[in-house]
Amino acid sequence: MKNPKFLTQAAIIAAIYAALTIAMAPISYGPLQVRVSEALTVLPFFTGAAIPGLFIGCIIANLYGVIYAGGVMAIDILVGSMATLVAAYLSYKTPAKHLVPLPPILANGIIIGMELSLLYNLPMLATMGWVALGELIACYGLGYPLLLLLERYRERIF
Secondary structure (H helix, E strand, O other), rough: OOOOHHHHHHHHHHHHHHHHHHOOOHHHHHOHHHHHHHHHEOOOOOOOOHHHHHHHHHHHHHHHHHHHOOOOOHHHHHHHHHHHHHHHHHHHHHHOOOHOHHHHHHHHHHHHHHHHHHHOOOHHHHHHHHHHHHHHHHHHHHHHHHHHHHHOOHHOOO
């Protein structure tokens, strides 16, 4: 079993991810989305607790998404959350901080793009591109500045 600090960090990350996604629901779900909560995918750079935290937060957010989207995306509870798990693990393993936001962009662009293309009967490459663009905005536009800010206070926070 992990130590209390690890569990606490994972729980806080999960709660923040879910709360941000749900609070910004109009832009968090569907084929054209910018999940602001995806900015948190830089957190594996600081702590492995972000891996389960992001995964659980995404599960919670996607459970809400099923209700918000009228049940259309029930498969997203599994597929979307697994994409986040893969992206978080790859971000954790990424050695260069400027590349940490890249795994979520690629993983979600490909996996979620394919999923949404199939669910909404949209052109696959275009849908992958739109999802990747939303991820780019969240991960590099918001997440990378967050990474740089948190790096200054690393010892105090993590």
